[in-house]
Amino acid sequence: MMRVRLVVEYDGSDFAGWQVQPGRRTVQGTLEAAIARLVKSERRIVVAGAGRTDAGVHAEGMVCAFDPPRVLPLTAFVHGLNALLPEDLAVRSAELAPPDFDPRRDARGKTYRYRLWNHPVRSPLRARRCWHVRGPLDLAAMREAAAHLRGTHDFSAFRAQGCEAKTTVRTLRAVEVRGSGPELEIEVEGTAFLRFMVRSIAGTLVDVGQGRIDPARIPEILASGDRAQAGRTAPAHGLTLVAVYYGDRTKAHG
Amino acid sequence: MMRVRLVVEYDGSDFAGWQVQPGRRTVQGTLEAAIARLVKSERRIVVAGAGRTDAGVHAEGMVCAFDPPRVLPLTAFVHGLNALLPEDLAVRSAELAPPDFDPRRDARGKTYRYRLWNHPVRSPLRARRCWHVRGPLDLAAMREAAAHLRGTHDFSAFRAQGCEAKTTVRTLRAVEVRGSGPELEIEVEGTAFLRFMVRSIAGTLVDVGQGRIDPARIPEILASGDRAQAGRTAPAHGLTLVAVYYGDRTKAHG
Structure with missing residues (x-):
């Protein structure tokens, strides 16, 4: 099992905040959809965030993590995702994280x-x-x-x-x-x-x-x-x- | 006759450039419409610019000038226009200009x-x-x-x-x-x-x-x-x- 830690930047103006909400455009939902497309998964890939930013709030360094169902080179999670993500959301970096890494609980x-x-x-x-x-x-x-x-x-x-x-x-x-x-x-x-x-x-x-x-x-x-x-x-x-x-x-x- | 010189700031992302074009959202057209509303004029108030910025180009200090059909305090051309203009366009300052002031020809x-x-x-x-x-x-x-x-x-x-x-x-x-x-x-x-x-x-x-x-x-x-x-x-x-x-x-x- 691979756990990937992303640093993410977004212009929050046109997002209804970080957290997935039915029928709303959220950062988490947009990221999860792009990851599922990248790894060709039919199932939802849950992305855990370091916290929830509210609607309109921006981020230069939001941290989040997920377990891809198949192993890809880390650069694919940067350049591959950035090709699929909209202009107001991008992955700044991707690295391997310990299998139990929790972006929210582990944040200091x-x-x-x-x-x-x-x-x-x-x-x-x-x-x-x-x-x-x-x-x-x-x-x-x-x-x-x-x-x-x-x-x-x-x-x-x-x-x-x-x-x-x-x-x-x-x-x-x-x-x-x-x-x-x-x-x-x-x-x-x-x-x-x-x-x-x-x-x-x-x-x-x-x-x-x-x-x-x-x-x-x-x-x-x-x-x-x-x-x-x-x-x-x-x-x-x-x-x-x-x-x-x-x-x-x-x-x-x- | 009063001639007013404005310094204007805009985010050019959603404008089809400075110059008036039929059916397009332009900086000049948006300014002229706001001025006409402010001075309650039925006629077009022509705003002369220091130059034409292209679609997508921004400005912090575009200079332009016009002759209002009636005399208003200069602050009305700042605060009054800013209340009428959209979020991506604002008047930074207004001052009196010589009657023959031409923002393009006179620019050094x-x-x-x-x-x-x-x-x-x-x-x-x-x-x-x-x-x-x-x-x-x-x-x-x-x-x-x-x-x-x-x-x-x-x-x-x-x-x-x-x-x-x-x-x-x-x-x-x-x-x-x-x-x-x-x-x-x-x-x-x-x-x-x-x-x-x-x-x-x-x-x-x-x-x-x-x-x-x-x-x-x-x-x-x-x-x-x-x-x-x-x-x-x-x-x-x-x-x-x-x-x-x-x-x-x-x-x-x-």
Whole structure:
């Protein structure tokens, strides 16, 4: 039995997210269909992902794995699949993985990037990739708030309304606000994430930057565990899953 | 009589180029329709452009001008038009221009950027903006060829087959090949351009980078005036009109 680990890039604009849903165009479903065509299988080839990105979210380094029913050279899973996949989805690399490799359970961390276009006028060339925030932003206040989010906290106040995760304690190794002109980005690196957590962080940092939330209130918002205390949920199209990290058993995304 | 000068940005992917064509979605046509709606005019408001970008070509700094039939504050031509324009087209700025301002005739120069994604695997997040060139490129050879293109030359060998421009002598102030990893760009700045000239230059530089054209042959290709001697025409989607420059009468794009 062969287990293959793929690093996948996609423009999430026209996908209903990662996970297979009947009648919807999803990344997982599109990948599974292309793999089945490549290996000439009538059966569904299940592709396990490192996580589920929501509709509109992009990825440069999503990691996933599957067991092909027959052995092919690894390059076939790159070039062969890329010939079958649509323009907005591609395989960046393929390698052999241990037979029990689980992209989600084995992940040691992830990096996300949230992009902002902070200018009075919208930018058509950035429309699909950046959240357009018109007013001026106080970057110093955003960086102060980001510092409060770093470390290990209960992030209940920063998750989707319906999120049912049992434990809500997560560790963020980095929350950085980068840039100076109209092009800004928020980079978040952590061990694992709750649903909408990065978008809630990005929305809250923008609320801080616009003076709607005092950065000194972040510890109290975290302690409240109350979603209504934190800021907005930033729109999906600004978010990109940059990389998923693994331990010694499999290499990090490169 | 009021004359207004606009700087316009667009993602050219879904436009049939700048110029109005019956039954096609063009940048000029979309702008003219939005202006007519804004000023509540039944008549066509003709928008004169600094040049014609081809289908699929993007712009960050296209300049154009028109005479509104009634006086509005300049901010209305930015925010009012942006509310009426589609996501892939926006007005970046509006200012008053002299009554005889002609965006094409008065232009002193233009900068274009041509983007390449030089990697064995295509990149979905760059698919609409970069030409995907798979094989390795010899950047030193490309830079040697670029140096031969700088200056004043007859560019007949670097124009579209049907281009009917009377004079074909043009001056390029800069032809730069930038970058080192997979993201490369060719920046070209000149007084004026023939049709497909930048795309012919980009295609020829890639042919040089792939060893198909010796960089030392560029002077002889220029001297031949023969389109067949130069390299490929690079695809439209890698090209962006960055800025149009004017003399003292109107400010440069900022």
